[in-house]
Amino acid sequence: MSILDTTNNENTKKERVEFYGGFLGAWLPIIVMVVGLIIGTIIGGGGILRFSLVTVLCMFLGFLLAKDKKAFGNIAVAGIRNNMLAIIILAFILAGLLSQLLRQSGLINGLIWLASLVDFNAGLIPLICFLICVLISTSCGTSSGAVAAVCPVMLPLGVSLGCDPGLVCAAVVSGAIFGDNLAPISDTTIASALTQGAQVGDVVKTRLPYSLIAGGISAVLFVVFGLSTTEGNAMESLTLDSSDAKALVLLVLPVIMVIMMKKGWDLVATLIVCNIAGIVLDLALGCISPSVMFSNEGPIVAGMSGMMNLLLYIMILFILLEILTVSGAFDVMVEWLSSKCKGPRSAELVCMLAVAISTIAAGGSAPAIMFCGPMVRKMTKKFKIERTRGSNIMDGTACGISGLLPYGSCVMLCLGFAADMDGIEAGFSFADIIPYNFHSIFLLLLFILSIVTGIGRRTVTEEEAE
16 A cells, blocks of 8 residues: 555555665665755755755656666656645645735735734744644644644744744644644544544543643743844834735634634635635735736736645655555565564554654655554554553654654645745755754654653553453
8 A cells, every 4th residue: 555645546456666776775765865855955955946856866766776667657657646645736736825815915014013003022923823823733633724824924924023934934833733643633643543443532631741741842942932033022113004904804714714624624625715715805805906816926826836846846756755655665664663572662662663764754644654553553462552652652753753854744835835935045945944843853752751761651451452
């Protein structure tokens, strides 16, 4: 089964494709890609276009390593036809369009005017971003939805007021990951519970301490870094201008998103409704004229075209990830890890490592949990570890890693919104975001500490373990 798609599709049954160097050769394009992205960022070339360049070169490497080069096109097509990729493409295009509708409406200037009236300290914007995303992601169970609702509004506002864009994006991602890990209706929470035969309520109850500790530390750090990286109080130098105040009505769009997702609407359908509502509101309020709305520079065209470089990178990434599936390299890695367990501690460490590798390979948390779930259940059953423990280790690891991935959906959405935004340098990349993603970092550290020390581990009887 594809590590990127847990549905029953035509990719489920396929013959393995051989690569020079065996399974290591199949992993090599992914390894080179990650190293290339890091090096590119260090030398100052970490923009989206550099992402695409590195990934294309790694695809060429995958082609050279494939023994049957005539069949490599089938691998590429299989990766591009992945169901998850189709959803990502639609969601990112629609999110980019919504971002432009909000940005070109004058909403940010309206928010600055409103904030200046209450003498708001701009250094607290990262904390506010974090808390808003915590509320949205926890109530709706979606990290991408929280980022799509908050980032288009708060990122340009924060940048306009002198905040570090990397810190603002990291606060958004941290808040989104909080709910993705904890929300009872989150796909990762449900998947991690079901694969372990645990009750969702028990899973949420037992992982709450980890979430609250990581979230509390993160909130404090966002205040500290927000106040220290924002020079003075930028609100003091603002000039009151109420001409764009009418655009504040567009704040109803993120509210509509939250309500619709809370009622069970998927992200794509929700974004379509919000985009239609945004176009109608912008035209009705006179925030954007019809001639601008439907021009080449207008929000519709700009919103879609602004995501093209990002989507190019993601499409090629899915081809690289498909190599791991068709070669069997991913399966072998997980099986090898499972053979290294000697006791409860090593079993938990192996489970955490397997989920981390799966998340890195799949680029997301839910597919990794679905893939590793049976293996983790086998390990916890063997060493009589309580079911919720395995569920929490899986979910915490997958969500934490996905928030730190340069190609994770939350980080990539933020980079897409930041592209070509005034006040953000062209070389703005994942390296500006990830060091400030405090919640993901501390979530992982807490689970590592818990596994090493045994805190939170509870053994059960052999009957309970069955």
